[in-house]
Amino acid sequence: MNSAPHLSAASTDARLTQLGLGAAALAGLYDAVDDATAAATLQAAWDAGVRYFDTAPFYGYTRSERRVGEFLADRPRDSFVLSTKVGRLMVPDANVKPGSDGWAAPLPFRPVYDYSYGGVRRSFEDSLQRLGLTQIDKLLVHDIGSLTHGDHHEFHWRALTDGGGLRALEELRNEGAVREIGLGVNEWEIAQVALNVAPLDCVLLAGRYTLLEQGSLDFLNHCAATGVNVIVGGPFNSGLLAGQAKYNYGAVPPEVMRHAQALEMTCAEFGVPLQAAALQFPLAHPAVSCVLAGMRSPEQVAANAGWMASAIPRELWLALRERGLIHIAAPLPGDAAEEDS
Template sequence: MSARSFDKRPVGRTDLTVTTLGLGGASLAGNYNAVPADEARALVRHATDLGINYVDTAPHYGFGRSEHLVGDVLREKREGVVLSTKVGRLLRPVHGQDWPRDEWIDPLPFREVYDYSYDGVMRSFEDSLQRLGLEKIDMLYVHDIGVVTHGVEGNKPLWQQLAGGGYKALRELRDAGLVNAIGLGVNEWQVLMDAFALGDWDVFLLAGRYTLLEQTSLTPFLSTCVERGASVVVGGPFNSGILAGGDRFDYARAPEAVVAKVRALAAVCREFDVPLPAAALQFPLAHPAVCTVLPGPRSSEELDGILAWWDVTIPDGLWAALMDKGLLAEGTPIAG
């Protein structure tokens, strides 16, 4: 498949521009299902060959595996590709001991230690450069800080690490030109409102909270992003698969209320002869804060399927019908 023409949007007030479709690097690291290394590399190569210029990864994905695999490809063809990774977890070798592998199939032999401090951020950044085998990371996110991951009490000391030094480290990296953009990558929008109180950010990766199924982040988060000039990368546009024919929502089996709403969304899509995943994939881009949508295919074939949904022309009437039936939150921007 030859290169395609994708629209590009700016990242905050930086000089970076990203294609409105990106490539997430979690699934290719083998979460819940095994992905052979050659297939993962082929996926990254296929995406960049097609013209997708934004690739996201993280130390957490396969405990370093995703960064290694992404780096294998980008060392050969980095030109024009915007790369993001994350800080907040340091990887320590297990030295032959058994260790929790979480959702990862065949991860690398490391355990994770949370560290959002100044030194932790700087160490994480340098470790990622080594795993990637690259000299530059474009966008750096603080990964999974907040109560969803750590609980109310557990998050307090970690937030103090970020406020007391981690944010300073990110600013220093950006001011030195070692990264172009800084932000947070999380599954909850509330902590991003807390982040605005720390200072200025360029971009946020928010997974699952601004989708065709859920618009809880619309106000005040997305409206504040517009006011503050910060962009949003929408991760998890299929809400863990429930909007693409799966049965998972927020990384677990979907509750009946969610299943019922998905049925209602699908019924409206059928009226317009539009596949539900196509509507889910394209929906977030109507919001002015959103710069790209970030699905996480496991293979080149899955990416081609996503591109087929990407190419579906969606009539404005579909969005209007969803709004009329109360399936979108009041005030949601819709195409047209």
């Protein structure tokens, strides 16, 4: 791997807002979102102070990038942080049907996995066209790992490593076309492996460090120690902590449901919405700079902004720890203040 100097992750971290908008929902994940509602949602997020937006070619089969790009077109380039992803090329296909990969109204493109040098470069250039930009703040390798690829993981991993995908990312960063490179994944294990072979700046980790589960705690501790920035996606675990019966985009196992219900009951004892605790908890870890939430309407933006701003008594966090509902070693909001007092 190329070891040339690169921009520090702090180059965009300083501009990250604690609450970011994940633009998969805006592209019609499960339910369609019309153009007017999508634009109003983005405007509501901007008005609420959100300045970090995450998208991907895969979302809505390019619909998300197009909507986000159109909204940001008239904003000063240094006033927001944007991430998009590589790993899938979007190939024109008139046979794409509603519901493909969960997208209610996908555009007529079919995703084809390509983590190679040429695939990464082409994906990046295609994204610039859709977004109307010449630079991306964070370019992330999307969904690499066995959770997505199963038995085909090794094939795609070799394309990313031996096939030059990581080299392409480093070149784009060194050229100044990308400020930071990293992964956007749902499993921390592959991110740990990737950090051992490439000088990545950041990891967008979805669903694996939340109020519901902290199995990735050691990985986050490693990131904090080595200066790798972590963005927590999926803070509601696919909606389970926001009142929806979904976990990891599917059915909820009984033991997971019982854990979520215990979290909700404890929060209720202290008069705290479960969603507020879910949004604020990950930010206590020193590796985490932002929590990324999916929003599909101005009303959802207002709700998320309100939960993020809610005052939460420290006694709640201590109760969750004492009852074994969160990892005993997980940092809690307010820990730093306690140490200073």
